[in-house]
Amino acid sequence: MLSKMRRRTTLKFIPLLLSGGAGLSMINSVEAQGKSQHTWWKEAIVYQVFIRSFADSNGDGIGDFRGLLNRLDYLKNLGVTVLWLNPHYDSPNVDSGYDIRDYRKVNSDFGTMEDFEALMAGAHARDMKVIVDLVVNHTSDQHIWFQKSRSSRDNPYRDYYIWRDGKNGGLPNNYPSFFGGKAWQNDSKTGQYYLHYYERCQPDLNWDNPKVRQEVHDIMRFWIARGVSGFRMDVIPFISKPAGLRDLTIEELQDPSVVFANGPHLHTYLHEMNQKVLSPHNAMSVGEAFGVSYAQTPLFVSQQRKELDMIFHFDTARVGRKDWETRPWTLQELKETITEDDRSTGPDGWTTSFLENHDNPRAVSRFGDNSPASAKALSLLVMGRRGTVFIFQGQEIGMTNISFDKIEDFEDVNAKGIWADTVGRGTHSANAVLTELRQTSRDNARTPMQWNNTTTGGFTTGTPWFRLNPNTDRINVAAQELDSSSVLSFYRQIISFRKSHPVLVYGTFHDIDPQNPNIFAFTRTLDNNQILIFINLTAQSQAWALPAEINLGKILLNTHVVKPMGRTLSLAPWQGCITAISS
Ligand code: TEU
Numbered sequence: 017m018l019s020k021m022r023r024r025t026t027l028k029f030i031p032l033l034l035s036g037g038a039g040l041s042m043i044n045s046v047e048a049q050g051k052s053q054h055t056w057w058k059e060a061i062v063y064q065v066f067i068r069s070f071a072d073s074n075g076d077g078i079g080d081f082r083g084l085l086n087r088l089d090y091l092k093n094l095g096v097t098v099l100w101l102n103p104h105y106d107s108p109n110v111d112s113g114y115d116i117r118d119y120r121k122v123n124s125d126f127g128t129m130e131d132f133e134a135l136m137a138g139a140h141a142r143d144m145k146v147i148v149d150l151v152v153n154h155t156s157d158q159h160i161w162f163q164k165s166r167s168s169r170d171n172p173y174r175d176y177y178i179w180r181d182g183k184n185g186g187l188p189n190n191y192p193s194f195f196g197g198k199a200w201q202n203d204s205k206t207g208q209y210y211l212h213y214y215e216r217c218q219p220d221l222n223w224d225n226p227k228v229r230q231e232v233h234d235i236m237r238f239w240i241a242r243g244v245s246g247f248r249m250d251v252i253p254f255i256s257k258p259a260g261l262r263d264l265t266i267e268e269l270q271d272p273s274v275v276f277a278n279g280p281h282l283h284t285y286l287h288e289m290n291q292k293v294l295s296p297h298n299a300m301s302v303g304e305a306f307g308v309s310y311a312q313t314p315l316f317v318s319q320q321r322k323e324l325d326m327i328f329h330f331d332t333a334r335v336g337r338k339d340w341e342t343r344p345w346t347l348q349e350l351k352e353t354i355t356e357d358d359r360s361t362g363p364d365g366w367t368t369s370f371l372e373n374h375d376n377p378r379a380v381s382r383f384g385d386n387s388p389a390s391a392k393a394l395s396l397l398v399m400g401r402r403g404t405v406f407i408f409q410g411q412e413i414g415m416t417n418i419s420f421d422k423i424e425d426f427e428d429v430n431a432k433g434i435w436a437d438t439v440g441r442g443t444h445s446a447n448a449v450l451t452e453l454r455q456t457s458r459d460n461a462r463t464p465m466q467w468n469n470t471t472t473g474g475f476t477t478g479t480p481w482f483r484l485n486p487n488t489d490r491i492n493v494a495a496q497e498l499d500s501s502s503v504l505s506f507y508r509q510i511i512s513f514r515k516s517h518p519v520l521v522y523g524t525f526h527d528i529d530p531q532n533p534n535i536f537a538f539t540r541t542l543d544n545n546q547i548l549i550f551i552n553l554t555a556q557s558q559a560w561a562l563p564a565e566i567n568l569g570k571i572l573l574n575t576h577v578v579k580p581m582g583r584t585l586s587l588a589p590w591q592g593c594i595t596a597i598s599s
């Protein structure tokens with residue numbers, strides 16, 4: 017309901033944004049869908065590393081650059097071609113590094129700049145590229161710019177951030193913060209308020225100041241010079257602030273991201289960044305597109321507009337969610353988001369395929385039943401659709417959510433903010449909020465990587481910074497390495513299959529049975545080459561009648577040993593196949 021409402025609301029922004037810039041009519045004239053230009057980043061298998069929880073090399077309980085370096089052969093073996101590092105910069109770590117103190121220093125928890133350079137060299141020696149997180153909607157309040165900015169109203173850095181007087185003895189407007197409470201903080205030194213969409217220690221930068229944009233471009237060049245091949249851009253649609261910073265209406269307050277993502281100069285700033293930095297250096301870009309509707313997607317990713325290469329839409333990964341709460345969902349709904357996402361790119365844009373990241377719970381717990389079989393079925397969904405593949409550490413072994421007994425078990429600032437806004441204000445019971453957070457919390461994805469069956473999971477020789485999931489005794493890399501029927505073995509197989517079958521990368525996507533509540537069946541087509549993918553996304557056996565126009569060809573990849581045959585296929589729980597289609 018809410019997401020439908022959001023789509024309708026956002027549609028009206030389109031003509032506004034297009035006036036003056038390149039229009040959709042221009043986009044329509046380019047190459048037909050499916051004839052997409054071949055590029056390395058479309059073919060990439062990106063592996064996201066939440067460094068803090070990946071591998072600890074020095075026994076302090078915190079994952080680090082050397083730990084990751086030591087595991088590069090494992091990733092190479094898996095078939096990974098690009099690493100995406102979560103923020104690796106100097107930070108007080110209030111929001112896991114998304115609060116940056118110095119963009120030109122590395123996080124000392126992770127090692128030194130020399131360690132970072134060794135990691136880069138190690139990746140390049142194995143033909144892997146590295147992209148880093150670009151977090152430039154906000155900085156840490158400990159950043160020198162903010163320290164200067166807050167020092168006086170006439171400091172040259174004052175205008176690097178967004179300062180306003182209060183209104184009628186209260187806040188400048190009614191913006192809420194995503195991490196609870198309001199988005200304004202009064203600063204006693206000068207008596208004004210600064211804006212923070214996230215935690216109050218994450219003040220928002222003022223992108224309308226050309227000096228800020230110049231600084232960001234310089235930071236990007238700094239990391240490109242150190243071998244980085246591109247950027248994942250954190251909440252990038254929020255950089256241009258709404259004109260006048262008026263109050264949000266009650267309807268807009270339901271989902272402030274829609275207004276925040278539609279600032280008047282957003283596309284001007286992205287185009288400028290592309291022309292000054294991305295294009296000249298051939299750097300890849302993927303924007304986290306919180307608040308962006310499918311209808312708006314071409315504005316970001318149409319190649320002709322020269323802004324970003326692709327964006328992340330959250331609707332698929334967040335089916336069955338309303339913010340931090342769960343809601344009932346159906347497979348039809350999940351499939352609909354994938355079709356919409358696929359079409360949203362327009363004829364010359366590109367998209368991403370993912371179910372997990374550091375902000376979402378584990379897919380196998382959310383859409384599967386925690387079983388290895390369901391992890392394999394979901395891998396087929398991620399690898400089978402069109403879009404650059406992003407997998408998150410541990411997904412390849414079927415890591416699951418962890419159990420939380422009490423609020424103290426959580427590390428995440430987001431969980432704490434939700435708690436304060438609900439239980440803290442007496443609007444919800446502790447039990448009700450815990451029940452939801454257990455399923456939706458970002459902490460579910462942030463537990464240490466499970467390398468072996470010891471109590472510290474082979475992640476560290478010391479005390480891990482965050483609890484390991486006790487199921488590391490069953491779910492771990494060491495055990496799966498030796499087992500040809502493991503989730504890990506299946507990931508290796510399907511990644512190598514995708515790499516050797518361009519139809520899986522470039523072929524058009526078509527859902528052939530959208531109303532089926534149990535099975536996801538779709539074709540991929542590239543020139544004369546067509547393949548069929550069907551996945552039983554339930555824990556029960558299912559019969560699936562092949563559509564009349566399709567004759568099953570050779571089975572090319574199968575999650576199970578048993579081969580489905582005939583015109584009505586019997587599928588085991590979570591069984592999925594890739595097959596040829598015979599004429
Ligand atoms: O996240 C964007 C974001 O706001 C949501 O994904 C967030 O996880 C949650 O839904 C808020 O209610 C990005 C980063 O990925 C996230 O880790 C950071 O905390 C956030 O921006 C601020 O930098």
Ligand code: CA
Pocket residue numbers: 072073074075076077078079080125
């Ligand atoms: Ca360490």
